[in-house]
Amino acid sequence: MGQVLLATFEEVMGDEFTPELKTLWGSAYGVIADAMIAAAAEE
Numbered sequence: 001m002g003q004v005l006l007a008t009f010e011e012v013m014g015d016e017f018t019p020e021l022k023t024l025w026g027s028a029y030g031v032i033a034d035a036m037i038a039a040a041a042e043e
Contacts, residue, residue, distance in 0.1 A: 002029040 006026060010017045 002026065002033065005029060 006022055006029075009021070009025060013021075
């Protein structure tokens with residue numbers, strides 16, 4: 001799902017979606033996904 005999010009940003013933002021932004025958003029998505037997975041495992 002993270003790849004789809006990044007691809008959507010690329011499509012919508014075009015050249016404004018720089019490699020730096022891609023890296024930052026990829027990292028942010030990873031943190032959020034990990035937190036959600038950990039929370040689900042606690043239930």
